Amino acid sequence: MPIAILSVYDKTGIIEFAEGLTSLGWTLLASGGTAKLLRENNIEVTEVSDYTKSPELLGGRVKTLHPAIHGGLLARPTDADHKELLDQNWDYIDLVAVNLYPFEATIAKANVTYEDVIENIDIGGVTLIRAAAKNHERVTLICDPSDYNEILSALQNGKIPFAVRKQLAVKGFRTTAHYDAMISGYLKNV
Numbered sequence: 001m002p003i004a005i006l007s008v009y010d011k012t013g014i015i016e017f018a019e020g021l022t023s024l025g026w027t028l029l030a031s032g033g034t035a036k037l038l039r040e041n042n043i044e045v046t047e048v049s050d051y052t053k054s055p056e057l058l059g060g061r062v063k064t065l066h067p068a069i070h071g072g073l074l075a076r077p078t079d080a081d082h083k084e085l086l087d088q089n090w091d092y093i094d095l096v097a098v099n100l101y102p103f104e105a106t107i108a109k110a111n112v113t114y115e116d117v118i119e120n121i122d123i124g125g126v127t128l129i130r131a132a133a134k135n136h137e138r139v140t141l142i143c144d145p146s147d148y149n150e151i152l153s154a155l156q157n158g159k160i161p162f163a164v165r166k167q168l169a170v171k172g173f174r175t176t177a178h179y180d181a182m183i184s185g186y187l188k189n190v
Helices: 014-023 032-040 048-052 067-074 079-087 103-107 114-119 124-134 145-156 162-189
Strands: 003-007 027-030 095-098 140-142
Touching: 003 014, 003 032, 003 067, 003 124, 014 027, 014 032, 014 095, 014 145, 027 032, 027 048, 048 067, 067 079, 067 124, 095 124, 103 114, 103 162, 124 140, 124 162, 140 145, 140 162, 145 162
Parallel strands: 003 027, 003 095, 095 140
Antiparallel strands: none
């Protein structure tokens, strides 16, 4: 059974996407507010902290930063990697739907505090994007809600072609590059 992790700040389309995945037999993992929203809409989901056996830490600053998550994303499609995951009671994670805290919108607000800006620097989301993008040969990354329908359609027709996974990986790396440029530019100028 394929596994997807959903960890989104912008929840546009996530309910329909999650429903589509579950109708295709996917197991869903989700963190924090995403898991809460899915449960409120009667979508079966496993909280990341239940999967990892590790609670969210530091007021939610640490949720998805765990070897169970990143091992599942970064594992290659080899018997040795899969066995190593299974020995830990983990498995492959095949798809990531993630988007980031709104750093750019935060810094555009009038009278925003430095503390608010710092709290809107996403760490776990960027790490999920980079891990999924790196392993795009096996993992599908969705960091833009406008891609949900295309991916569901591909899954309904059997699988997501490599070229699509590669295109989504490029989008992911562009997203994190822009995000990091915004952060470094802000910090340089305050």
